[in-house]
Amino acid sequence: MYALLNFKDLPKELRGKKVSVESDENGPILVIPKDWEKYIKSNVGSIYVLPTDTFKERKGSNVKSNVQVSVIDEIHVTFQDYLNMGGKLLLI
DSSP: OOOGOOOOGGGGTTTTTEEEEETTTTTTEEOOOOGGGHHHOOOOOOOOOOOTTTTEEEEETTTEEEOOOOOOEEEEEHHHHHHHTTTTTEEE
């Protein structure tokens, strides 16, 4: 979801508004301002695949590497990918 929040195409006057990710029993819900809808639906984001050998778990599922790592692969994602995985959108 956050991979799709590419602010470079979002007009400056729309930036700085509250965005959140919530969930219910059916999965994730991306909560964004209504005037962001056309931008989020047309964005293409990236998910980066990183090597795991230098990452240490901290506070649950958050992980951090203490050394610089190189990207193994970049996966481009669209809003439709998010919906296909069961994600929902709530416009406020």
